[in-house]
Amino acid sequence: MNQAVIDEVTKQYLESGDFNGYPVYALKKAFNVDDKEAKDLLRDLIRARCIDVVFGNIHPNPHIKAFSDTTAEQQVEFLENLEFSDHFCLYPSKETLSKAKQLNDYSGEPYTEQLALGGGQLDFRVFDLSVLEHYRNDPRYYYQTDFINGQISVTDKYYESELMADHDQVLLQTFGFGHDKDLNRVVAVFLRYLSDLSPEHQTIWKSKELSGDYQLHPDYLRNSMGHWGTRFSIFEAFNQEMLIINKMADLMGKPPLFKNTYQHDYPRNFGFLLRPTLAEFNAFVLLLDQLMSDNLNNKFFTPELELEEDHQRKDGKVEVRRKGTIALLDEWVNHYFRPQEPEPLERMLAGFRKVRKLRQKPAHSVREDEFDQKYFHEQRSLVMDSYGAVRTLRLLLANHPSVRANPPEIHEFLLEGKIWTV
Numbered sequence: 001m002n003q004a005v006i007d008e009v010t011k012q013y014l015e016s017g018d019f020n021g022y023p024v025y026a027l028k029k030a031f032n033v034d035d036k037e038a039k040d041l042l043r044d045l046i047r048a049r050c051i052d053v054v055f056g057n058i059h060p061n062p063h064i065k066a067f068s069d070t071t072a073e074q075q076v077e078f079l080e081n082l083e084f085s086d087h088f089c090l091y092p093s094k095e096t097l098s099k100a101k102q103l104n105d106y107s108g109e110p111y112t113e114q115l116a117l118g119g120g121q122l123d124f125r126v127f128d129l130s131v132l133e134h135y136r137n138d139p140r141y142y143y144q145t146d147f148i149n150g151q152i153s154v155t156d157k158y159y160e161s162e163l164m165a166d167h168d169q170v171l172l173q174t175f176g177f178g179h180d181k182d183l184n185r186v187v188a189v190f191l192r193y194l195s196d197l198s199p200e201h202q203t204i205w206k207s208k209e210l211s212g213d214y215q216l217h218p219d220y221l222r223n224s225m226g227h228w229g230t231r232f233s234i235f236e237a238f239n240q241e242m243l244i245i246n247k248m249a250d251l252m253g254k255p256p257l258f259k260n261t262y263q264h265d266y267p268r269n270f271g272f273l274l275r276p277t278l279a280e281f282n283a284f285v286l287l288l289d290q291l292m293s294d295n296l297n298n299k300f301f302t303p304e305l306e307l308e309e310d311h312q313r314k315d316g317k318v319e320v321r322r323k324g325t326i327a328l329l330d331e332w333v334n335h336y337f338r339p340q341e342p343e344p345l346e347r348m349l350a351g352f353r354k355v356r357k358l359r360q361k362p363a364h365s366v367r368e369d370e371f372d373q374k375y376f377h378e379q380r381s382l383v384m385d386s387y388g389a390v391r392t393l394r395l396l397l398a399n400h401p402s403v404r405a406n407p408p409e410i411h412e413f414l415l416e417g418k419i420w421t422v
Contacts, residue, residue: 005031005041010092014102019115020063021054021089035084042090046075052091054117055082060226062089068120068385094118100403110206112192121192122224124216129187129274131208135172136268137329140164140219147233147271148219148420150175150307167198176220180213183422184376185272187350188216192386219420230410231418234387239263240414248397249409251300255299257393272383276375282362288386289359292350296325301332326352337347337396341368346384351389386422391417 006025012022028038045051052070054062056077097103097118107114115121140158144151152172158164160393173196178188194205232240239262246256267285273280295307298307305328311321317410323331330349339345391414395401413419 002041002045002050005090006096006421009051010096010100011092011102013097013189014093014116019065019121021065021239023063023089027090030197035316039079039084041232043076043079044071046079048188049093049095051096052093053079053088054091055088056242063088064121065118066120066122068094068118068123090167092118105153108199109195109202111197111202113189115191115195119191122190124178124188124190125194126188126210126212127205127208128210129185131187131205132175133274134204136274140168144265145271146174146236148217148229150298167200170197170201173199174224176224177217177422178220179214179422184373185378185422186210186214188214190250200270201314213355217420217422231411231420233420234383237264237414238291238383238387239266240411241317241387241394242295244408244410244414245390245394248351248394248400248403249300251402251406251408252397252400253292253402256297257300258295259297260295273376273379274406275371277369277371279369279373281375281379285355285358285382288382289355290391292386293325293356295352296329298325298328304335305331321356326356333393333396337399340402345396348389348392348396351385352390357385387419 008027008030009022009217015017024042028034033041042051042053046053049072052065053075054070056062056081080386086146092100094117097116097233105118106116111125114123129163132145134145136143140155142151142153142155145227150172151174152170154164154169154171159169172189173193175187175189175193178186180186189205194202197205219231223229226300243263246258246261249255249257269283269286270291273284301307307328308320308322311319326349329352333345337345399408
């Protein structure tokens, strides 16, 4: 009977179309065994490394093999200690699948093959961040990420269109991120979703796969298991702060402080670098300055401040110059707010000026592009300083009497500073 059970379980797994398990109730019915007989049979087959058993306590859906690292000893322990019910499934072990004659040819589909050989659907693989460039830079793809979770799909214009080859019309239902002990970031994708890619795109991803000790982003893992996240990514938090600042401006009876804000469709390049190059770092600095200093609305500062000032030239003549947005912000906050500790306000203004200064550097020099891991770390430090500047501005405006009287709703993650910086 043992071999017949192994064959039936293997057939179900390989022919189900989605590498599904063989329910224990089907085993009891097909082989006419009761609970005790089924339990004894399964114990023997697990210990002989012929099958694996997936219980609902590992993943809420036992009809998929979520993880491949549950040991035979753990499975036997679950079998002995948990109530024997019809709500778990049987799977061929990796040892059984390595000898299976009915295994299809998965050449060119490395991740589908890994599932076929017993990989867990929620086992993850990690990749160099540059693998995402192909999709981010191609307008035919809808590329969205908050740098915890992400998704890639084909835009409506090209979906099932002759304008785009079938093998390029891919859907990556979800991807996330991970990092090593030094906080070097990687892309992380579960085997289940990698296997849905076309052979051509599986090959692309395989060429960018990394080995080493990486851990999943904690909130990506939580979200994948059906739980809520515990923090905002720093990029989502940055945008949320700007939205709240504009609500505060409205409560103050003033125009929006930031001319442009975004809900979730922020610019594609507003996130961690995908490639550590000087050119990509400079492009990010430009975008960040466009979101900060360039985005400040001159109309917010009127009528309290003059937008222009007289400037005496070297020849003695006086010309009228428009004040810069950072200068207006500096003048306005220093006029209306007198904090006991000036250091946070100074640090906020320094954050705006730092981005502006970095933006101006490449404009006045000709530098060749370069590849250096330092740009990942420099960008992270810059983003943290910039977010701190915007957050401080929001905390400052919260002291305005009109805002204190009717404060806007603020998410607890922002209130408590629960922000992911990795």
